[in-house]
Amino acid sequence: MTQRLKISNKLNDLIGSLFIVISLISVTKANNSITLTDHCTDRRFVNSLNTTFMQFTKETVDQEYAVEGDFKGLHCCAKGYRSIEWLKDGRSYPWSSEDTSSLIVYPDAENQTIFTRKASKIDEGKYTCVLRNATHKLEHHIELKLQSSSPDIPLATFKPVDQFANVDGSARFYCEAFIGKKALPNIAISIKWYHLSDDNKIPSANNNDELIKEEVVYREDEQIIGSYLTITQVTLNHYGRYLCRVEIGNSPKHRLDMSASLINALRIEANAKSILTNPVFLGSCAAIIALITFFLIFHFTKQKWMSFINLSKANKGDVNFNISSTPLNFQKSRKSSQNECDDMKVMIDII
Incomplete structure (x- = not known):
């Protein structure tokens, strides 16, 4: 008799626990509430319904709040992935320690949801869901903050x-x-x-x-x-x-x-096209390009002339040194060459 009572009590406790979980994760549809199971299948983006590539299927919430001791769920609604991984402050799920987080994966939501029945301060932090397929990876970050009471x-x-x-x-x-x-x-x-x-x-x-x-x-x-x-x-x-x-x-x-x-x-598209086909815009671009081209050619030509003058100056100096018989003639020849070079530089600078 005692054994039967113990078994009966255990069954009652189990049923009570299941009832609590069900009441926590399911809410009546009459008031437009979304259940934990249906969150990621409810009100998805229309353009995600007939596609198969990896993507988020509804708005991605990046800031979450919870009151200490209350139920809390985090969601990463997506499709087209081969694997989904949850991390909290860089630590992969399953958490290596109970001090990391009390949130667990909800398998009925295809691992797109993690939840806890009673949120606590250890649950605060930055959560990341990582989606992967054969070639790509997508990440979404959620910051969870705990409140001691409901906000004003x-x-x-x-x-x-x-x-x-x-x-x-x-x-x-x-x-x-x-x-x-x-x-x-x-x-x-x-x-x-x-x-x-x-x-x-x-x-x-x-x-x-x-x-x-x-x-x-x-x-x-x-x-x-x-x-x-x-x-x-x-x-x-x-x-x-x-x-x-x-x-x-x-x-x-x-x-x-x-x-x-x-x-x-x-x-926006029409404005962009009208700007690109505007004669004033095209004329301005052509003028700027022509001006830049002129200055580049001028600078290149000037550099070539300077190199030629320096080379001529050096050659004349050597010739005059070889043919001059006296130091006086050499100095005069060098001065004459220097004057010619200076005159040429002045002309180039004026140009």
């Missing part, structure tokens, strides 16, 4: 990046911040995109625009909040700067602003 101001984990798109093309922005756990359940947390205008007004990015879509996502029990801004068909009105604002509560003191621009790639 959102901490940026991924800042939006400038995007280039043609008219009728598509564009995607992403921003993300660590907010931690709510201090009070009624505190409002928001993340929103704005399209900045020339007069610095900030109308909503998707204000009555069916071509723009905002999608808020969460991870790690809603301690990290992010937002995708997708423009399905770019028009001229869509170009400009976009602001991502993350707020804790309603006070400007607890606000984080990040921004990036949507740039007309075709216009």
